[in-house]
Amino acid sequence: MKTTIKKLELRDVGKSYGQHTVIPKVNLIVNEGEFVVFVGPSGCGKSTLLRMIAGLESISEGEIHLDNRCLNNVHPSLRQVAMVFQSYALYPHLSVEKNMAFPLKMAGESRALVNKKVRETAENLQLTHLLSRLPSELSGGQRQRVAIGRAIVRDPALFLFDEPLSNLDAKLRGEMRVYLKQLHQKLKATMIYVTHDQVEAMTLADRIVVLNQGRIEQVGSPETLYQQPANKFVASFIGSPVMNFLNKQTAEQIKFPLLLSNNVAFLGIRPNQVIVDPLSPDVLMPISVVEPLGHARLYYGQLHGVPFLVESKELYSVGGSLPLNLGRSVIHYFDENEVRIDNAVLGGVDAA
Structure with a gap:
């Protein structure tokens, strides 16, 4: 059996600004x-955590290790980490070819x-026919591919993506999600991707890290987080449309057909599973909107x-009533405490 190799390890990593802690350990x-994929609402600390890994933000405590090498005192340029930003950050006066070549030239690599x-890299990213163009002559999706290409040529140990698709329209975002998935499969590279969009997280990730106020709520595969959310926060954030929640009192009012344990305070039901x-x-x-x-x-x-x-x-209409079998x-x-109760704890109640 092949042993899984640890690429990156965060050990009690925290970030504080004075007395204000934004990321606990x-x-x-x-x-x-x-x-x-790091996912969570705005202000949850996902981009800050990514920037700490890249060395663009200092850490207040703990250690960051990449390939068993502590990065705490390593300059960002020497970390073997490549970061792709939301804003593309291309040089407007340089061609696509020169933008992609820039980090290699700065590293003193030979022209050959x-x-x-x-x-x-241009061939892998389908950019060969665009190498002579300036960034202003490219579409948003093409610019983002150039930014990704500039990262790839460095052959980094770790790729970091900070909401790279946020500036694209819905169609392009869908296309780029598929493209990034294919790129990962081709390169077999280690990648960390930050987004607030749970659809991106579900479609791209091998594992998702759900963050809330700087804390990790749950880490797991998309399927695990969807089917077995650790708590009400994860259940409400993962899945679209958002999960319905009923408190125990409401469930009793509608004479909920399943046996409710005394430990149960909330029921969660996904709209597509009703x-x-x-x-x-x-x-x-009663139906108010369709x-x-x-x-x-x-x-x-x-x-x-x-x-x-x-x-x-x-097929039902506004003004009518939808007959629901919650059982x-x-x-x-x-x-x-909004923590998920496992089926076994309930003594056989059919929880998902």
């Missing part, structure tokens, strides 16, 4: 060849090696005053 291992690496059943409904939800999606419809309503969202292929829906259970 963080511990994380990123393995060789992994695509890890520079030309070889730039040509190979069963619409006109033959044996547990509750009728959003057609093409493949399905989003139905907005309330259950005893609590907003509730259902995604279904069934057959996929339910997540949370305690009063």
